[in-house]
Each structure stands twice: as C-alpha cells, then as structure tokens.
Amino acid sequence: MTDPILATHNLQKSFGALKATDNVSIDLYPGEIHAIIGPNGAGKSTLIAQICGELKPNAGRIELLGQDVTHTNTLTRAKAGIGRTFQISALAMEDTVLQNVLLGAVGAVGSPWRFLFPVLADKLLYSKANDALKRVGLQGDAARRTSDLSHGQRRQLEVAVALTLEPKAFVMDEPMAGLGAEGSKTLTGFLNGLRDEAPILLVEHDMDAVFALADRISVLVYGQIIETGTVDQIRSSKAVREAYLGSDT
Amino acid sequence: MIRERYLNGLVLVLLLAVPLWALINDQPFTITLATRAAIFALAAVGLNIALGLGGLVSLGHAAFFGIGGYAMGILAYHAQTYTPVMELPFVIEGTKSMPIIWLVAMVTSGTAALLIGLLSLRTTGVYFIMITLAFGQMFYFFSISWIAYGGEDGLSIYIRNDFPGLNTLVPINFFAICFTLLCLVLFINGLVARSPFGLALNAARQAPQRVQTVGLDPQRLKLVAFVLSGVITGLAGALFADLNRFVSPTMFSWQTSGEIMIFVILGGTARLCGPVVGAVVFVMLEHALGGLSEYWHIYLGALLLLVVLFARGGLVGLISGRAVAHD
Numbered sequence A: 001m002t003d004p005i006l007a008t009h010n011l012q013k014s015f016g017a018l019k020a021t022d023n024v025s026i027d028l029y030p031g032e033i034h035a036i037i038g039p040n041g042a043g044k045s046t047l048i049a050q051i052c053g054e055l056k057p058n059a060g061r062i063e064l065l066g067q068d069v070t071h072t073n074t075l076t077r078a079k080a081g082i083g084r085t086f087q088i089s090a091l092a093m094e095d096t097v098l099q100n101v102l103l104g105a106v107g108a109v110g111s112p113w114r115f116l117f118p119v120l121a122d123k124l125l126y127s128k129a130n131d132a133l134k135r136v137g138l139q140g141d142a143a144r145r146t147s148d149l150s151h152g153q154r155r156q157l158e159v160a161v162a163l164t165l166e167p168k169a170f171v172m173d174e175p176m177a178g179l180g181a182e183g184s185k186t187l188t189g190f191l192n193g194l195r196d197e198a199p200i201l202l203v204e205h206d207m208d209a210v211f212a213l214a215d216r217i218s219v220l221v222y223g224q225i226i227e228t229g230t231v232d233q234i235r236s237s238k239a240v241r242e243a244y245l246g247s248d249t
Numbered sequence B: 001m002i003r004e005r006y007l008n009g010l011v012l013v014l015l016l017a018v019p020l021w022a023l024i025n026d027q028p029f030t031i032t033l034a035t036r037a038a039i040f041a042l043a044a045v046g047l048n049i050a051l052g053l054g055g056l057v058s059l060g061h062a063a064f065f066g067i068g069g070y071a072m073g074i075l076a077y078h079a080q081t082y083t084p085v086m087e088l089p090f091v092i093e094g095t096k097s098m099p100i101i102w103l104v105a106m107v108t109s110g111t112a113a114l115l116i117g118l119l120s121l122r123t124t125g126v127y128f129i130m131i132t133l134a135f136g137q138m139f140y141f142f143s144i145s146w147i148a149y150g151g152e153d154g155l156s157i158y159i160r161n162d163f164p165g166l167n168t169l170v171p172i173n174f175f176a177i178c179f180t181l182l183c184l185v186l187f188i189n190g191l192v193a194r195s196p197f198g199l200a201l202n203a204a205r206q207a208p209q210r211v212q213t214v215g216l217d218p219q220r221l222k223l224v225a226f227v228l229s230g231v232i233t234g235l236a237g238a239l240f241a242d243l244n245r246f247v248s249p250t251m252f253s254w255q256t257s258g259e260i261m262i263f264v265i266l267g268g269t270a271r272l273c274g275p276v277v278g279a280v281v282f283v284m285l286e287h288a289l290g291g292l293s294e295y296w297h298i299y300l301g302a303l304l305l306l307v308v309l310f311a312r313g314g315l316v317g318l319i320s321g322r323a324v325a326h327d
C-alpha cells in the first residue's frame, strides 16, 4: 500500500473540560476522497483547524507527505501543500473575484515581493487565476466585487483559490453549505474529478454529496471517530445509525 | 474608477495652479501655504500605505515625521556651525545638501519603522494604536530632553538647504521640489497598490487567515508596508523642517500624528489622492479659519465628524461616488 498524503495520529484537543478532538487518527491516501461527517459541534472544524495549523493540538501527531508537521504553522503547511477552504468564507470581500484568485496565484508562485509591477500584467499569475475561475464556473464573475457574490458563489470562489495553489491535499470544510440542490450537484461533479489531482479530506453535511463522492467516510461524534469505512459499510453500520444517521435522516 | 482618476488629476493640477497664480500675482505666502499642503499630503500618503492598504491604525507617525525633521535639523545644524555630527568611531560631517538629507531622513525613519513595526505588529486593534502612540511619545520626550539639539526650544536653521541647480530660497522653487516629490511618491504608491505586494497586503488587511492559507505571511507584508509608510512620512518630515527652517519636539507630538491621520480620513482612506485632498482642505481651513478663531479646530472636528458619519470613503469617495476603493 502507498503512504498516506496526510495523516493524524491520536490527535487530542480540549477546550476546558470539552474534548473537541478525542484521540483522532485519520488518513488520506492519493486519489481518494475521505469524508468526515458528524453532527453539529462534533469537532469537525476543530479537527480541520489542527490539520491546517490554526490550532495547536494538546497531544498527537500530524504528518504531511511523511513529514511531521505538528509543530509548524499554517504558513508552512500551506507551502508544504495543504489547500484549504473555510466553512465560513474567508475572502477579501472588498476585492474583486479575480483579485482573490490572483492572491492564491501569488501565494502559489511565492512572489509577493514585487512592488512596481502590475499584478494583472503578469501572464503566469493571470492565467493561473483565470483557469481556476473557469474550472469552478466563475469566469463570468471575475470583475465582480466579492461581497456582491451570492453565498454559493463565495463557496465556489473558496474552492477556486485552493485550486490555484495546486496543493498535495485538499482540506475542505463544508464546501456545499448553502449551495442549493443545483449548486451542490455541480460542485459534486467537479470534486469528483478533482480527486485525481489531489486527494480531498471533505467535511460535509450534504449526505447525497458525501455518498456520491466518498471513497471512505469517518464518522465523528463528540470528538471521537466512531467508525471509518466505505459508503456501504457506514450506511449499514448500526452504531453510526444510532449515533448520527438515525437522528438526522 | 474613471471619475476618481480625473479627480486625482484635478486635485494635483489645482495644487500646482494655485502657487503659479500666486507667483504671477506676487503672493509668496500663498506659495508657502501650497508647499505646506504638499508636504502634509506627502506625510499622509505615507500613512495611507499603512492605514489604507495595510489597515494599520498608527497613531505614532509623528515619530517618522519628527525623525525626518531632526535628520534635516541635525545635519544642517552641524553644517552651519562647522562641527562634525560625530567623530568616533569615524567622522560624519553635517551637510546642507537636500538629497543627502532626504536619504538620511528616509533611512533613519525606515529603520525606526522597522523596529517599531516589529514590536507593535504583535498586537492589533486598540493595542496597536496605543503602542504606536507610546513610541511616538517616547520620541517626543526624548527630543525635549536632547539639549544638544535645542531640547524644548528646537533648532533653527538659518538658510534653507541646497538642491543642485536650484535656488531653494525662492518659494516657488522649493514648492516645485516638494510637489515633484509628492507626484513621484503618488506614482509609486499607485504602482505598489496594483502590484503583487499591494494585492497581498490588501488581502492581509481584510482576511489575514486567507493570506496564510495561500502560504504568505500577513505579518511580514504589514511590516514591509509599515516601513515603506515610515520612509515616506520621514521624507515629508525633512521637507517640513526645510520649509520652516526649524525643527522642534512638536513634530513628534501626538497631535501631529493625529493631524496626519485626519488628512487621510478626511480625504479618503485607501484612496490614492485622499491624503492630498485631506491635506489641502486642512491647510485651507487652517488658513481661512485660523485667523478668525484660535479654536478653528472645532470646525475641523465638525467636518471630520460629518465625513466619518456620512462619507466613509472620505471626500474623494463622496465626490467620485464610490464607498470603497476598488483597485
């Protein structure tokens, strides 16, 4: 078996008495979509934040491409190849859509220290940014101000920015949230093709999307992974149904 | 966008036309006022890079303005007294040459901005405002206690410094120098705002998390912006000292920091020519109302209040009709 691109080992994080991440070990292999599902407050975003370096775990280890990155910051992990999208859009709202993806391109190329050259005249940056917009279907909105976008379009833009980074692994926190049926279907199709570029760790509430996309699903409840398995295994798991699916669907 | 560009052009043309008119009509004081406005504008253009692009609310920019001023004062003082600035470990002579003075002013204020930035950028919000204010006050009290250079009384320089090929004592010539520097810095500012650095800095202000996740360091971007900002305000300080042929601790006072910030907010934060409009309006009010009442700042305060409440994009935003600068 090949090595995982991304893995956590016995990760722990507490907020006071609350164990938001309780001994979590998950991994992400090349070419796969690994979904993490769980009820509200289960600790999904907290887990993602540790994987991306925004939160320090109390214990445990995080590996990216075989390297221990537990004690590195967000910046280092982004450079090492994590492409992340936020549950709550973190975009430069006053800027245009194009400027937001250009930022990703500047980051990917690692060249923010040019002061006198117009960013729009840089063909490489521009084509990277434009490609990403095209791929998520936002090319027609490039000149719009980000704050004027619909919620769903902002979700698409989040994905577009991650695309410009050409990451080794995507980490997405509820990319479908608020997209609507049509929007999630489009994004589902898109993510389905994306796994060949880099595997996706996908936190998602939209069960249709998860069942359509995931190679493996991990179920997180009260900070613990209660089960990891294929779509069929998870669907037929009694424990999962009791803890989560039963009450939700 | 087109309208704002026209407005920028118009503002600069007016700022140039007034002293030319004054020259023809033999009104040297008006030329001095225009020079004062151009220098204040330059100081505010500096602050606007930190405040407008970087979102860094610095209430300590008087530090850089004053350092620029004292760089001029100290160098020119030693030149006029024929004493070296220092002898050990090596000899540094004073100078009356503006370009050298500017260079020294920019390097020293840039260095100060680097150090102040390194310490204060660890904080945000009110703490950042307070730390920058505190640094400004440190310089203020230090200059008061620096008896060698006049302490509280400041330093007088008898003759304006030299610029190759120009008689700087002629008011319009000195205005031309200040105006040219202002235009040059505005041009550079325009380029920086559109550069990859400007794009990243702009994003670092709005969504630092996002900037980190694309592998860029928002703190470092802000630090560089702060240094750039300090360098420009320092240059303005050197010119201001040369305009008055006098430097004093007042240049370091927190009122000076506040005024520089008022220029920016009045004209329009993050607008290329916002600081210019703000500085021009300030100098006009100061001149028109200052003669009527010692308390003319009341009117300035009222205007500032109106702008903050009803024109978030400042006067430039109000006229060009867009609340937020786009590019």
Ligand SMILES: Nc1ncnc2c1ncn2[C@@H]1O[C@H](COP(=O)(O)OP(=O)(O)OP(=O)(O)O)[C@@H](O)[C@H]1O
Pocket (backbone or CB within 6 Å): A015, A018, A020, A038, A039, A040, A041, A042, A043, A044, A045, A046, A047, A087
């Ligand atoms: N910074 C924090 N300080 C204290 N408690 C926190 C903090 N962040 C999260 N929590 C708590 O940790 C738990 C897990 O939160 P988290 O946001 O990870 O859940 P989630 O699974 O992403 O939920 P959702 O589906 O609503 O996005 C919640 O009970 C939350 O209140």
Ligand SMILES: [Mg+2]
Pocket (backbone or CB within 6 Å): A044, A045, A046, A087, A173
């Ligand atoms: Mg969440």
